[in-house]
Amino acid sequence: MKSRIYRNSVGVSKFTGLVLILPFIIGAILFIVYPFVCSFVVGLTDNSGCLSFNNYKNILSDRNIRQASMVTLKYTAVLVPLKLVVSLLAALLLNCELKGIGLFRTAFYIPSILGSNLAVIIMWQYLFTSDGLVNQLLSAAGIAPVGWYGDTNAALFIIVLLRVWEFGSTMVIFLAALRDIPKELYYAAKVDGCGRIKAFFYITLPQLKNIIFINLVLQTIAAMQEFNAPYMITGGGPLGSTRTIGMYIYDEMFRYGDDGTANAVSWLLFVIIGIIVMLMYKFTSRLRRD
Structure with missing residues (x-):
């Protein structure tokens, strides 16, 4: 009985910790990871939006x-x-x-x-x-x-x-x-x-x-x-x-x-x-x- 209560409390604490850091994770994805990926992808396109490596070659x-x-x-x-x-x-x-x-x-x-x-x-x-x-x-x-x-x-x-x-x-x-x-x-x-x-x-x-x-x-x-x-x-x-x-x-x-x-x-x-x-x-x- 005690071990079950202990496992449940550990599970609740992990879930609570995940909920507490979830805003940070969402913010990091939206405002750090996503802009990084988009910036790299845009750098691979020319003025017409077509895929090109010329930007990285020309710099x-x-x-x-x-x-x-x-x-x-x-x-x-x-x-x-x-x-x-x-x-x-x-x-x-x-x-x-x-x-x-x-x-x-x-x-x-x-x-x-x-x-x-x-x-x-x-x-x-x-x-x-x-x-x-x-x-x-x-x-x-x-x-x-x-x-x-x-x-x-x-x-x-x-x-x-x-x-x-x-x-x-x-x-x-x-x-x-x-x-x-x-x-x-x-x-x-x-x-x-x-x-x-x-x-x-x-x-x-x-x-x-x-x-x-x-x-x-x-x-x-x-x-x-x-x-x-x-x-x-x-x-x-x-x-x-x-x-x-x-x-x-x-x-x-x-x-x-x-x-x-x-x-x-x-x-x-x-x-x-x-x-x-x-x-x-x-x-x-x-x-x-x-």
Whole structure:
């Protein structure tokens, strides 16, 4: 009798668990699996809707796709390390118990909320115009004004600087990890005569290695999918120097109406991100285990 009751209770608990996760399963199928499959299928069709592999063949030989890919990789390679360094330095500054420190932490986080706001984008555009505040400060310092929107490297730097300014979310993750480091490690290091710089390299960084990897992966994925900032600030110019893969997909899909190419390039972006993340995991696995 007891065994029958036990079996019935186990069956009910399994059924209850299935019912509880059913919304997630349905949502995953409708909003993840189904769009993935549809995107791949659409990438295999031409403008007339007929099955064709030309979209996937052409993306390897299209000069514009290669340029957009190189811009995206260059942007990611510059932005991610810079953003991680700034975020970690800010977290170190805010990892102290001072009166009103919560206000400073909030102020440092606000740019992450406002970064994609249209008003902020317009302000950012004005800062780097020929007579904007940045060139006015350069002139006051005796430095020749820079044509930010006419120089290929300078235009990309504007976008990188905007995203670095939005370091709040990465900073919060670093700050939470810093506060979890046992204080006893620093006390012991201080007793042994270890200064702050040595403590940073021998205690803080080793304790943060997994968090650094997490932030590295998250920021790389976000940078590889960049669209908003270059689209609203530079429009991809000059000469396509800020046209990312995300912008290329948008143009093909909504400006030229080429669904097949847009979805094929989306899968190219997915594969590139996957390869980069796997390489990161492979080359940092030993460092994270040590």
